[in-house]
Amino acid sequence: MKVGIDLGTTNSAVAYINANGRPEIIPNNEGERTTPSVILIENGKAIVGSVAKEAATSQIEDTIQFVKRQIGNKSFKFPISGSDHFIDAVEASAIILKKVVKDAEEALGEKITDVVITVPAYFDDAKRNATKEAGEMIGVNVLKVINEPTAAALAYYDIEKANVEQNIAIYDLGGGTFDVTIVNIHNEEIKVLATDGDSNLGGFDFDNAIFNYVADNFEKETGLDIYDDENGLQELRENAEKCKKSLTKRNKYNVPLTSQGQTVHTEITRELFNQLIESYIKRTQQIMKETINEAGLTWNDIHKVLLVGGSTRTPIISSMINNFTGIVPSKELNPDEVVALGAAVQAAFIKTDNDTSNSENIIVRDVNSHSLGVISNHGRDTMMNSIILKRNSEIPCEMSREFYTMHENQKEIMLEITEGEDEDPNYVTIIGNTTISLPEKLPIDSPIEIKISYDQNGIVHVKAKDSYHHVELGEFTIERQSNLTKQEFQQKQQELLSLEVE
Ligand SMILES: Nc1ncnc2c1ncn2[C@@H]1O[C@H](COP(=O)(O)OP(=O)(O)OP(=O)(O)O)[C@@H](O)[C@H]1O
Ligand SMILES: [Mg+2]
Structure with a gap:
């Protein structure tokens, strides 16, 4: 069984494709269609959802909330009262996932093996990786990590059976994050034209x-x-x-x-x-403006503005969008459920080994939300961020650039991989470092091609080629400070296995 999971800052939801081929929300054990992303740790047990949310008032020191704001930040730890134990954001996310998956399994009477998890489009590499890790920690296969607005577009396409070509703007304001995405829907293809956002606005x-x-x-x-x-x-x-x-x-x-x-x-x-809240609303408007420009369109080219996320119920948002774009935003889809529904649609399209369904295939072309680059030396001691792969490129994508060895028989090249738009290294995020080991006896000034890429999940990879001998050197692991080591991962996975989650 495959499901789609919207792992939200405040609420999470799970959906699957029902016997009629329609995406459907799976209610949790409490009969609710969304589960508050709140954890109460009590007597060595984790209680997730409404009960935990209610307990937050009286037992604030035992509750974990707004985990998603901390994901990808490895140094963030939630203290557990009465013990010297800490829970980090990946573990906390895994606990929430464990609860929603377990409830969905009980509701469906089937084991869930594969999941698609959604993330805000503006999430960076560290946050995407950590989200994927959280899924793997509970022992399910994470088929894909997809962008929330893209999931919403998929659900819209699937539910509304949008037959004519149209450009849609998705305004997604949830509990903790904001995204704007412009998509073109045409001939069973959803093409993301541009995306932008703020992962700390909600x-x-x-x-x-x-x-x-x-x-x-x-x-x-x-x-x-x-x-x-x-x-x-x-x-x-x-x-x-x-x-x-x-x-x-x-x-x-x-x-x-x-x-x-x-x-x-x-x-x-x-x-x-x-x-x-005026400054926040203005900020979302500014991001809308930049995104439509980036897409090369004007609001006259947009057929619909879809509202996604619980915060879009705030009345000022609809009126701002109407004033700014001349379009009355559409509320035809349930803003709390549409992302999970779209994730279920996406999950159904991904073929797994024992999959016998012959589901139709909608092609989804998504883009990356941050430019990728490397820090390089620009003479004297000036370090600069050189962008190699520009943002809003269709993923998967790969770009390469040649570097030259500086010494005879150089053994390795050290690279710092960045995400961000600025030339100044202080204003971009360092994803991590990678060390490219080189073959023996290369002469000085040998060309080495460095390829950096985004995969389908928006996760970054680095490959290299020895252009002197024309030999691929393979893929190099990026040492991410934000990631768990293999040992840490296994230890946390063990702990989670024995943790009772309700
Ligand atoms: N009637 C309402 N008016 C205003 N805000 C609302 C209303 N109902 C819910 N919200 C707000 O919507 C937010 C939750 O929305 P949603 O469930 O879409 O977020 P999420 O998926 O948890 O977050 P994110 O997508 O940012 O990770 C909360 O901040 C909640 O207070
Ligand atoms: Mg959401």
């Missing part, structure tokens, strides 16, 4: 805007500092989200806050809320 930031406003107001009224009260903070975090959701329907909301024996009610009107 509904979580809207909650924080309310949170900060209320906390300030509390301090002004009482002279007390809410930051001295852990439980008060968590209660405020929950009420801030409640307030935000209410303001989608109502014009005002009173946020109560009780701390250190005092209660203050802070009124938030929709107008005030819109002001508090």
